[in-house]
Amino acid sequence: MSSTAEQEETPRTAGRVVATGPVLRNGPDEPPVWPGAPMPLGARFRVGPDGVAGTNFALWAGGAEAVELCLFDERGHETRLPLTELTHEIWHGFVPGVRPGQRYGYRVHGRWDPWTGARWNAAKLLLDPYARAVDGSFTLPPEVYGHVRDWPEQHVADTVRDDRDSAPFVPKAVVVHDDDDWAEDRRPKTPWADSVIYELHVRGFTKLHPGIPPELRGTYAGLAHPAAIGHLRRLGVTAVELLPVHQFAHEDHLLRRGLHNYWGYNSIGYFAPHADYAASGTTGQQVGEFKQMVRALHDAGIEVILDVVYNHTAEAGELGPMLSLRGIDNRGYYRLAQDARRYADYTGCGNTLHVVQPQVLRLITDSLRYWVTEMGVDGFRFDLAAALARSMHDVDMLSPFLAVIAQDPVLRRVKLIAEPWDVGNGGYQVGAFPPLWTEWNDRYRDAVRDFWRGALPDVRDIGYRLTGSSDLYAWGGRRPYASVNFVTAHDGFTLRDLVSYEQKHNEANGEGNRDGTNDNRSWNGGAEGETEDPEVNALRRGQLRNLLTTLLLSTGVPMLVAGDEMGRTQGGNNNAYCQDNEVSWLDWSLLERPEWRQLTELTARVLSLRHRHPVLRRRAFFAGTPQAPDGLRDLAWFTSRGEEMTEADWYAPAATLGLYLSGRDIPGRDARGGQITDDSFLAVLHADHRPCDFRLPGPPWAQAYELVLDTSREDQSTAPGTLHTGGTVLTVPGRSVLLLRVTE
Secondary structure, three states: OOOEEEOOOOOEEOOEEOOOOOEEEOOOOOOOOEOOOOOOOEEEEEEOHHHOEEEEEEEEOOOOOEEEEEEEOOOOOEEEEEEOEEEOOEEEEEEEOOOOOOEEEEEEEOOEEHHHOEEOOOOOOEOOOOOOEEEOOOOOOHHHOOEOOOOOOHHHHHHOEOOOOOHHHOOEEEOOOOOOOOOOOOOOOOOHHHOOEEEEOHHHHHOOOOOOOHHHOOOHHHHOOHHHHHHHHHHOOOEEEEOOOEEEOOOHHHHHOOOOOOOOOOEEEEEEEOHHHOOOOOOOHHHHHHHHHHHHHHHOOOEEEEEEOOOOOOOOOOOOOOOOHHHHHHHHHEOEOOOOOOEOOOOOOOOOEOOOOHHHHHHHHHHHHHHHHOOOOOEEEEOOHHHHOEOOOOEOOOOHHHHHHHHOOOHHHOEEEEOOOOOOOOOOOOOOOOOOEEEEEHHHHHHHHHHHHOOOOEHHHHHHHHEOOHHHHOOOOOOHHHEEEOOOOOOOOOHHHHOOOOOOOOHHHOOOOOOOOOOOOOOOOOOOOOOOOHHHHHHHHHHHHHHHHHHHHOEOEEEEEOOHHHOOOOOOOOOHHHOOOOOOOOOHHHHHOHHHHHHHHHHHHHHHHHHHOHHHOOOOOOOOOEOOOOOOEOEEEEOOOOOEOOHHHHOOEOOEEEEEEOOOOEEEEOOOOOEEOOOOEEEEEEOOOOOEEEEOOOOOOOOEEEEEEEOOOOOOOOOOOOEEEOOOEEEEOOOEEEEEEEOO
C-alpha cells in the first residue's frame, strides 16, 4: 500500500509555478522504517540491530523538504515509505526484510521555482545516484519530464510543472549484495611505460565475433570469453579502455529518429554497469558478470580502464528529462548560469556537474573508489577532464577535484588519463595536468596525420611527438608516458577511413551531415571511399602500415582503437555515436582476407618489438646530449645524407627523417638495480611517394645495421633480416618506415 501526500494547490502564473512542501501521512499497512544510518550513501543490504536483515537507504538531498523511498514488487506495484531521519542533509532509514534484488526509487519533495533553480517534483520517480544496478531502459516519454513539454508558450515551457507520475516509464534502482572478495584476483599492475592501450566498445567488439556463443555476444560475458581475450593477447596489448559502461540513457532526439546512443557518453548511474551489456540479467546479475569479466582479463595479464563521464549527465539542459539529480537537488548538483533557470554548459551536452560542491565531489570520488575496490578496475580515462578541473569558472590545476584525487590513497595508485579539454573558454589544457595524470595527446595525432598525408610539419613538431612530447610534459617530474599517443580514437575516422576519405559521410546520423568534425587531416589516396582500383588500395594499405608502425614505435603510451589493426571501416562516418549496428561493430570476417590478416600480424610484430626492447618504451625523456666519451648521444636526428640535422633543419619541414635511438645507457634501473641496456636502432620515416637514397650513419653510431622492419612489404610474417654497412646508401621505398637494428 502506498503512503499518501497532501499538497496545497499551486498557482500557475505567466508560465511560472511555485510549489509548497507536502504533508506526508503513513498508510497503516506499510513496513516499518527504522532510523538507520546516514552513511554509506545508497542502498546497502546488511544485518541490522537485533540480527534483523534489511537494507539501509541513504540519499543526500540538501534542499529537499521530504523524501519518499519507493519500493516496487515484481508486478510493478509501488509502496511509498517516508524517510523521516535527516542527518547533515542526508535522508536515511533502515527497512527490515528488504533484500538484494529489490527494485526501488525516490520521490523528493520541495519547491518548484525554476526561475531560482528549484525544480523539485515529487510526481517523478528518481534514480538513486548511488544505485549499484539499474533494471529497465530509459525511453523518455513526456511523463518523465519535470515540466510540460507541449506547453503552448514554449519559451517558458520548462517552468510549468508536469504532475503526471513517471514511475511506470522509468527504470528502477536495484539493491545489490556488496560482499565480493577480490583476494584471489591478481591485478597486472603494468607500469605506465610498458603499457599499450586498446580502446574498445564492449558491445561492438563482441557483437559479431564468430567464436563467441550467440547468447554472449555484445555483453561483458562475451568480452570475458577466451575467443575475445585470445585476440587481445595475440596482439600484445596490456590494457583495454572500455567506452562508457556506467548506466546511460539515450537522448530523446535519437529515439525520435529510431536511433540509440551507442558510445554511451550520457551517464545517469555512476555506480551501475550498463544493464544492456549483461547476458545474465538486470536485477543485480550485471554486477557479478562485470566482475567476472574483469577477473578473466586480469588472468590474461590485461588491465581494465574505464572511460568515465563525470562532467555531465543524461538530464541535459533545462528542457531535458527529470531522471535523478535534477529532481533530488538541481542547485546542489549542477552548475547553474547567472540566470538560474539555465545551466552552465562547459560540455556541449546541456549541463555540467558542479564539482566544487562537496556532495558532488563525494559522489564522483565514491564512484571511482567503488569501481576500483569492489569492481576491480585498474584506471580511468576522464571524458572532458578540463570541466572537472574548473573551480568556479576557470580551469584550475589546484581545483578541489584534482587535489582530492592526488591525496586519495586508492585513486592516486591507479591509472588516470585526462581528455585535457572541454568546450568552455580556456578549456584546452593539453600538457597542463599535474603529475600522476597522463593525457590524450591530440598534438601527436595531428602531427603524425599531417606527416603521412604529406602536409609536412616542421621536424621540430614531429620530432617532439615521436619522442614523448618533452615540450609538453617535461615539467613537474612528469615522464614520457604522460603522453597517450593516438592517431585515431572512437571519435573520428577509423584508421582505414583516415586513408580512404577526405570528407565525412555522416548522413546515417540524421543530422544532414552537419555533425562530426570537418578537421580530419585525412587523405584518400586519389579516390573518395571504397574503390576497386588495386593501386589505390595498395597505397592505402601501405599508409595503414606506416601509421600503425609510427604509433607503436613512438615514445609514450600508444593507444590503438579496436579494429584498426584489421582494417575496420565505418564507411566514412566520423561521428558514429548513434550507430549501434554494423557501421560500428567489428567485422571479424576481415581476418579471413589476407591483406587485413597481414595488417594484424604487422601490429602484433611491432608490439612484440616494443615489448622486447626498453629503448622503445623509455621511462625518461631523451637528453639529446653526449652520454659517453665517444660523443654518442641517446637521441640523434639525421637527414637523408646521413648527416646530423642542423638547427635550420629542425625548424623546416622534411619528408625524410632518420631517428637514432641509443640503447647503450638507458636511464633507470631494472628490478634488481642493474643498468638497463638494449640494442640501438635507426628508424627512417619517408613520407614522399618517390624512393629516397638514405646514407646510413657510420661510426661512432654504427658499423653495421640489420633491417628488421620494412612497411613497404605487404607480408610482414617474417623480418627482412638484410644486413647493411654503416656509411652505405640504402634505397628507401616511397611512403615507408624502415627500422634497422645496430649490430656492431
